[in-house]
Amino acid sequence: MNTFDLQNKSVVITGASSGMGRAAALAFAREGARLVLAARRSEEGEAVAAAARALGAEAVFVQADVTREEDVRRVIDQAVQRYGRLDVAFNNAGTEGLAAPLHEQPIDNFDRVMSTNVKSVFFSMKHEIAAMLESGGGAIVNNASMGSFIGFQNLSPYIASKHAVLGLTRTAALEYFPKGIRINAVCPGIIDTPFQDRVWGSEEAKQGFAKSTPPGRIGTSEEVADLVLFLASARATFFSGQGVVIDGGYTVA
Numbered sequence: 575m576n577t578f579d580l581q582n583k584s585v586v587i588t589g590a591s592s593g594m595g596r597a598a599a600l601a602f603a604r605e606g607a608r609l610v611l612a613a614r615r616s617e618e619g620e621a622v623a624a625a626a627r628a629l630g631a632e633a634v635f636v637q638a639d640v641t642r643e644e645d646v647r648r649v650i651d652q653a654v655q656r657y658g659r660l661d662v663a664f665n666n667a668g669t670e671g672l673a674a675p676l677h678e679q680p681i682d683n684f685d686r687v688m689s690t691n692v693k694s695v696f697f698s699m700k701h702e703i704a705a706m707l708e709s710g711g712g713a714i715v716n717n718a719s720m721g722s723f724i725g726f727q728n729l730s731p732y733i734a735s736k737h738a739v740l741g742l743t744r745t746a747a748l749e750y751f752p753k754g755i756r757i758n759a760v761c762p763g764i765i766d767t768p769f770q771d772r773v774w775g776s777e778e779a780k781q782g783f784a785k786s787t788p789p790g791r792i793g794t795s796e797e798v799a800d801l802v803l804f805l806a807s808a809r810a811t812f813f814s815g816q817g818v819v820i821d822g823g824y825t826v827a
């Protein structure tokens with residue numbers, strides 16, 4: 575397709591076994607990018623890598639837990655070793671954690687959500703930036719949330735984690751824009767992935783909520799993937815430090 579001129583770009587995507595990570599992997603594959611895909615579940619991750627290769631892209635799956643710095647480093651090393659450099663990263667892996675009012679939240683849920691959503695982005699950017707500095711620049715897109723800007727009942731650790739992802743994004747963007755690395759975040763609203771199935775518990779509850787929102791529907795992973803491609807591409811050369819909300823207007827209602 576080559577809409578965003580990402581042909582042969584070396585791209586790392588975390589959380590590529592499902593949802594928005596999977597959709598982004600296939601969208602980058604259609605653009606002819608070369609992919610390193612990471613997640614914990616091998617079968618699902620290998621299936622996404624195979625689907626990307628079927629679209630004509632080079633793609634490899636690396637099993638990794640993004641809460642572990644050594645795993646994250648291994649993923650980024652793969653991209654540099656295989657493709658000679660790292661051009662783009664989509665730091666997307668994340669979890670919603672337990673839904674409960676704050677006073678009932680177990681501390682281990684808080685720690686797990688922070689490790690999965692925040693520490694992972696810190697580890698990822700640390701090693702991605704080091705690789706990008708070696709090769710003269712790149713673009714990083716973090717998956718934050720509309721919950722980086724607003725509260726959401728019963729998801730206090732998750733919402734705190736996504737505020738933190740935006741803080742990391744903004745700060746790293748300031749540090750590295752002068753060195754040729756643009757760093758932005760996509761901030762999705764309610765997107766139809768297994769994540770939302772777990773949050774709402776039933777298709778009925780999920781669709782009921784979606785109907786009450788301005789667009790009257792849930793967004794798709796493919797709609798978010800298009801935004802990720804744009805922010806990663808040379809079409810977005812004046813974007814850095816932004817949390818770009820893609821929520822069908824939910825947060826402006």
Ligand SMILES: NC(=O)c1ccc[n+]([C@@H]2O[C@H](COP(=O)([O-])OP(=O)(O)OC[C@H]3O[C@@H](n4cnc5c(N)ncnc54)[C@H](OP(=O)(O)O)[C@@H]3O)[C@@H](O)[C@H]2O)c1
Pocket residue numbers: 588589590591592593594595612613614615616618638639640641666667668669670690717718719720761762763764765766767768769770
């Ligand atoms: N869906 C929404 O409405 C929505 C809205 C705003 C933001 N987001 C954010 O979007 C991102 C993607 O979520 P999604 O909606 O696409 O949900 P999803 O389908 O559940 O995907 C989550 C991905 O993260 C991976 N992951 C989770 N923990 C991991 C770990 N410790 N190490 C490595 N990979 C890990 C999962 O892979 P494995 O289980 O195989 O490890 C999976 O590929 C998340 O950061 C989420 O917070 C989602």
